[in-house]
Amino acid sequence: EVQLVESGGGLVQPGRSLKLSCVASGFTFSNYGMNWIRQAPGKGLEWVAYISSGSSYIYYAETVKGRFTISRDNAKNTLYLQMTSLRSEDTALYYCARYYGATFFDYWGQGVMVTVSS
Amino acid sequence: DILMTQYSSSLAVSEGEKVTMSCKSSQSLLWIGNQRSCLVWHQRKPGQTPKPLITWASNREPGVPDRFIGSGSGTDFTLTISSMQAEDVGIYYCQQHLDIPLTFGSGTKLEIK
Numbered sequence: 241e242v243q244l245v246e247s248g249g250g251l252v253q254p255g256r257s258l259k260l261s262c263v264a265s266g267f268t269f270s271n272y273g274m275n276w277i278r279q280a281p282g283k284g285l286e287w288v289a290y291i292s293s294g295s296s297y298i299y300y301a302e303t304v305k306g307r308f309t310i311s312r313d314n315a316k317n318t319l320y321l322q323m324t325s326l327r328s329e330d331t332a333l334y335y336c337a338r339y340y341g342a343t344f345f346d347y348w349g350q351g352v353m354v355t356v357s358s
Numbered sequence: 359d360i361l362m363t364q365y366s367s368s369l370a371v372s373e374g375e376k377v378t379m380s381c382k383s384s385q386s387l388l389w390i391g392n393q394r395s396c397l398v399w400h401q402r403k404p405g406q407t408p409k410p411l412i413t414w415a416s417n418r419e420p421g422v423p424d425r426f427i428g429s430g431s432g433t434d435f436t437l438t439i440s441s442m443q444a445e446d447v448g449i450y451y452c453q454q455h456l457d458i459p460l461t462f463g464s465g466t467k468l469e470i471k
Contacts, residue, residue: 275460285408285451287460299458302359335407343414343455344398348407 242266244336244349251355252326262319262336262349270294270314273339276321277348278332286332289321290339304330326356360384360454364463370471377439379466381452386432387415389456395431396456402465403448411450412437444470 248260260276276288289310290299298310309322319336334352337345361384371377387395392414399412410419412428415435425440439446447470452463 284464285453285462287462290458290460301459343396344410344453345400345408346410348409350407 242338242347244338244347246334246336246349246352249334249352249354251357253358254327254356256326257322257324258326258354259323260321260334260336260352260354262321264317264319264336264338267338269312269317273297273342274310274312274319275337275339275345276308276310276319277335277337277345278330278354279335279351280329280332283332288334291319323354326354328356330354331356359459360387360457360461362452362454362461362463364450364452364466366466367464368467368469370469371442372471373442373444375442375471377442377446377468379437379450379468381430381435381437381463383433383435383454387454387456388432395435396454397428397430397435398453398455399426399428399435399437400451400453400462401446401448402451403445406448408451439468442468442470 243265246262252258273292275290291310307325311320336349338347340346363382395415397415400408401411402408411422416428427438429436449465449467451465
């Protein structure tokens with residue numbers, strides 16, 4: 241069974257940093273591209289970042305480019321999102337999601353909440 | 359960025375009734391490589407994470423009931439549920455994968471009347 245479990249969220253002050261993790265199981269993690277997607281309270285889904293299976297290709301939404309860094313450790317079956325210079329508008333539920341065939345997100349984690357507030 | 363617009367924010371229908379929801383993209387989602395549109399419909403049931411129902415605008419994912427029908431191409435897409443069931447309650451999102459950034463529609467919340 242495919243499982244994606246996020247962790248690392250919490251309450252953080254504006255301007256500070258936070259690192260999210262997503263541990264994958266039930267599939268060969270190193271064969272799949274992975275994404276971070278977020279949903280702010282009362283808002284829709286926003287794609288945040290993508291990393292290819294071997295980390296050769298990385299893309300970001302303009303809203304986080306230069307502040308967030310996506311990475312992965314295939315030996316540990318873990319996806320990361322390093323978030324710096326956090327803003328109140330980064331407050332959201334963050335999901336990791338597996339990318340199937342460069343077309344769609346076929347499995348999502350349950351999400352981890354990040355709240356940026358003083 | 360490709361803007362995805364779902365004009366109906368919510369729908370309330372009776373069981374057994376036909377449901378139609380639409381999604382429009384700000385530019386064509388046709389991929390030259392296979393002449394198919396890069397459009398996915400996701401279903402998000404209450405308390406669950408989204409799951410893909412329809413890929414490439416009209417391809418039903420394995421295990422998805424055949425009452426779910428995706429249609430359309432280019433910029434205009436439709437998700438039809440031929441006969442609403444109670445378990446279909448949830449939010450339906452369209453999403454394009456033609457270009458980065460990947461973008462979602464705002465969602466259509468489907469409820470039972």
